[in-house]
Each structure stands twice: as C-alpha cells, then as structure tokens.
Amino acid sequence: MTIEQLYEQAVLLLKQLISIPSYSKYEEATADAIASFLEQHGIASNRNLNNVWAVNKYFDPAKPTILLNSHHDTVHPNKQYTKDPFEPAVENEKLYGLGSNDAGGCLVSLIAAFLHFYDHPNLSHNLLLAATAEEEISGYNGIEALLGNKDFKATMGDNEPAFAIVGEPTLMNLAVAEKGLMVLDCIAHGRAGHAAREEGDNALYKAMKDIEWFSSYKFEKISEWMGPVKMNVTVIETENKAHNIVPSQCRYVVDVRVTDAYTHEEVFGIISQHVQSEIRPRSMRLRSTAIDVTHPIVQAGIALGKTCYGSPTSSDKALMPFPSLKCGPGDSARSHTADEFIYLHEIKDGIEGYIKMLEKVL
Template sequence: MKQNIEETLKECISLPSQNPPGHVNEVISWLENWAQGFGASIEVQKVEPFKSNILITLEFGSGPTLLFNTHMDVNNPEGQSWDSDPFIAKVKNNKIYGLGSCDAKGSLVCMMFAMQKLALNPNALAGKVILTAVMDEEAGGHGSFHLVKQNIKADGAVVGEPTNLNIAVAHKGTYMKKIRLKGVPAHSASPENGVNAIINTAYFILKIQELNKKLSEYKHPFLGSANANVTVINGGTRQNTIPGFCEIIFDRRLIPGETHEKADLELQKMMEELKAEVDNFVIESIETIVSTIPSETDINEKIVETACYSKKSLSSSNYEPTGFRAGCDMSKLVNYANIPTVIIGPGSLEQAHSPNEFVEIDQLYGAVSLYENIARGFLS
C-alpha cells in the first residue's frame, strides 16, 4: 500500500522505461506489488520481449465498466540537456522534476492511488474499474492496439496524458514520414557535375510550409487547425562535396475528419509538383515513422458528462471540455474498440518530451481526486 504521492512518483520515475528501447518490466513488477496490496486482480499481457501490458481490475458486482488507460514507457532523454539525472526525481517549488513526471508516470501513479482509494472504500459502487498500463505508447501505441485486438470492452474510458487536469474530448492524429531525397555527389568546386539533395530538400520544405498555411484556414472547435512541419533534417557527407542525399522527418498532424489517405494525397501532390518544377528532383524512399488516427468523443456521452460534473464539483465552477493537440491512445479505444473516451491528466503538454520535465504536486492530488470522483460517478 502506498501512502505518499510525491515519494511514490519519485519511485516510479527511477524505474527505467525510456523508449527506445521501451522495456517496462521493472514498472510492471512495481505495479504488481502495489496492486496486490489493495486486493486487485492482475493480468500481464505479453506483447513483445521485455514489453508487456498490465491490467489491474477492481470488481464491485453488476454494473458498467470504466477503463483507466495510460502508458509506462516514457520519452528517451538522449540528446537532451537536463540540469540533473532525469531518473532521480527532484522536488523544487512544489514541482516534481524527472523523466516521465507528466508524460505519463504522473497519470499512472494518480490512477493507481484512485484505484487504491476505491478498493478501500467500495461503498455504493456497482461495476468494474480496469487500469490498463500499456507499453509502447511513445512508439505509436502498440500496447493499446494489442488491448483492442484482445477484445477489451468498456462503457467509458479515461486516458491519462498531461492536460493540466482539463477534460479533453478530441485529439490530433499523427502522420509522420522519413523522406529521403536522392542527389548526385560531386566536388563542390564543380557543382554542375552533381545534384544537390539539400537544395532540392529546401524546395520541398517550402512546399510543406505552403501546405501548413492552407491547413491553418480551417479550425476544429477543440483542437484548432491541422498542421504540417519538418522536425528533423540530415544530409551531406563532407564540407567540400555536393550532397548526394538529404533526409527529413515530415510531421503532419491530423484533426478529426481527416484521414491518412488524405495526407497521402497531399504528399503525392507536393512530390508531383516538385518533379515538374525542380530539375532532377528524386525521392529515394519514404518510411512511416508513426501513424495514429485522430479521434473525438461526443460531449453527450456519459463519460464526458461524468468527468465534467466531477471537475465542476471539485472546482466549484462551470466546466467545458477541451481538446488535446498531440496524439495518444484514445485513438485506439475510440476508433477500434468503440469506447467513449476522455483524456485527463496532471501536468502540461509543454513539459512533455522536454528536458527538466516536471509536474506540479498540487495537480497530482487534484488528479487522484478527479479520477476517483469520475469512477464513483460512473459506477454509482
């Protein structure tokens, strides 16, 4: 049994689960020991070597099923500059700093505390609560996709991601490609003998900027506009050689109503235009990096109404749902398992994947209360 939220989150942060490689066995063992302490049923689903899901279930008789879902893997801090060891959590100014503190070990720990409180006081509860802590969310959501392939069922779900405890009912999808352009290397003193892949890539980037401007013309009510960006570029071999290759990561974010097929057509159109406009424009390869679908839950669904009522009861003010601009595992639960879902968690998306990631301690306590109240309202 755990008693202190801050110390428990610090324990969780110390358990390595950075992705890649995404190994989560230490987190699973830690969660098993905790869940056994409050009498939950436990199932471990092996998905890949060293990568499993864990399902922690509390049953309170006949009634609806509520799913809590969040992930055990965290961003890999390699290449980032942290002020201290990212695996050793620090407390400063009422914040906990550490890898995964907001994305999403804060949500994981708070959901577990809410489960513990429900187990210790099951009065008036009817139904079932299942916490699904999954692997590989940071690599495209393979853990939650495995859940739906295993026929997970629920009447409503809460996905733990950093929303500053706002209730998000929609999120963006991800269409991320590694695109390699082919040039012809030559001595830089004789550029006419080569094809500069970096310059051709620059033309491509300008096309992506044009697409981004066009996408900004339509705004989703909860998410704003879709967007397209280049997030990584790599090309050339030597300072005196015309580059024979250049690679970019094309990061296209989709809003509900958009599909990967639509993004495919946009990419195809840009490439066809560039082949007509730029001499020796050649795409050597296109590789899918991450592919997730946007999703949205109707605001009249019971899980949305219950979450908003719970938020209102804790804050004593009216509350309206919002959107989550990143991709997350809500897409699997809504689009494949048909489970109405909201996204709620402590911390801000601004800190996720950033050096010196942190979560406010007050939000951790708020998250435990909100998760518990949602469960009690949904299962009452």
C-alpha cells in the first residue's frame, strides 16, 4: 500500500477505536477491533489477555527483533468535555475523541508502519507489533504480562527484543530518557485530643513539617536529560471529620519522579532520613530508563531532523528491560485533556516518520 492508503486505513481504525470505550482493564472490545483489522489485512494475530500481537510474514527467530508497541486503553473522560468523547469527529483537520492523541494516533501509525514492512522478505530484523492494555494505570496485565507470556517469548526463541519503539505522543521527537515514578503513602502519627482544651499531639502539624521538606528539598545530582528529581504532595487527609478533635493520624501521598541519577532505593533512603512520617512505597516497578544516543534507531531519528529530549512522564517504556525509544505523533500536552484531539497530518507524518526511521535500521 502507498503512504496515502496506509494513512486512510490508519484513520479509519483510529475512528473505530475512539468509538469503543476502552478504559484500563476493560479493553476487550478494542483488542477485538485491532485483531479484526489485522485479520482483514491478511495478518494472523495472537492474544494474551487484552494484549494483541503479531509478527511479520518472514519472521525468523535467528534474527534480532524490533518491538513496535503502543497501548489501546484510555483514562476516563474528564468532566470538562464539551464533545462526545466517543464520537470521532473531524473539525478543522483535527480528529477529536478520547484516546485520539494518547495514544491512538501512535498506535495506528505503528500498525500502518508494520503493514508496510509486513511482507518484505529480506529484513535484517524481525518486526513484532504489540497493542497492549493497562498502560494508563501501569497495570500488571499489559506489556509486563505480555513480555512474560510463554508463547510470546517462545516466538523469539526466548530472546528479548533487540530494542523497542514505544508509541507515545512526542511530536515525533525522540524521548531518549524517561523519569521513573515512585508513589509514597505517608502517615504522620500524633495523639487525639479535644481541640478546645489544646489536648493531644496534632498529626496534621507534623505532616505539615514533612510536607514543607518535600516542597523545598533539592536533590544534589542532576540528570543530563531529565534534570532534577521532582517530588509533589498530591493528597492529604485525616482520619476524623469533626472540627473539635485533634487528629491522631494524617495521611498524605507523594508523587516522586526519579531520574537516572538515582535509584528508587537511594531516593527512598534520602527521604527516610529527613521526615518523621511513616513512609511506604506503593511500588518500585516504574524505573527511570534511557537509550544511548548512539543507538542506531536514535541516530536514524536524528538523521531525519528529530530532537532528543528527556521525558518527564512515565510509560510502558519503564517496564522494558531492553533499549527502548519513546516516539510518536501527537502532543503530550493534549493527553488527558478535555476534547482531546490529534491533527490528521500528525498521523500521516507519524506513519512516514516511523517507516523512514525503520528503513535506516532494516
């Protein structure tokens, strides 16, 4: 197919995906739609939970494999939507709809690039397409489950992919590094008492001292691509709702964006040394990642005039124990916003960009 035909097919698929609710953990119908689309184009697909994957026609386990990955789950639409989030409307060259930008445009562009190379007989690498679930909640049944699936692993002869392109909206620039995420559940402990008699030990005041530290502390080491580690307190509450009781506990949540200058354990250790509150990390799975700028796929993008940068947001890239480049059409600033959209030309540019980058390494 020509680029124009690939583009037309990609837009039709994206409109279909927009019209189907696919909140994280409830992506069955979009997984069905993706599998059906591949089947219509003569490509057999495989299914693991709500993850759909396929390989190129002349797949050879003896060759290294390039993973082309993006997700088909979405967040819930926020209350400021003025348009139907499930109506794929085109206005002024913009395609509106929930998941259009994050990450539907990336997904259909990668699928189109996969179609382009599908039946090429003499590629230096295999291509493995994976449309995965639960990215928006960093769930266990998305890319992590797929990478551990025995059938998926057996296809590659139990080898890992050589590298991956992770489709997320980057304006087709090259997110060579990505901050990790560590969420902390914190509890400041005090002693209950009657507020009028100034009894007890106010846990809220203790929490405020720790929160002040979180807001002002500067980590010493600065990452070349991602800058400093960032910490933000995002939730706070006490166990009682009465105005006249000094709270004995105050719970709060801290969002910590970890760079490649520190491990999660190092950041957690520094925090533990400076605050009084009890601190429990929810997870340390989402690690900071980076791909060397000398890697062939990065150099391919640079040769096409793309810019390298460090991404402040996390993605499924964090769960890949092999080199991965985050790159895709659309703008991260539009993700999770009301009346989400992607420009139609961004999809076409995404397809062309992916094909040109892959041509340089295949």
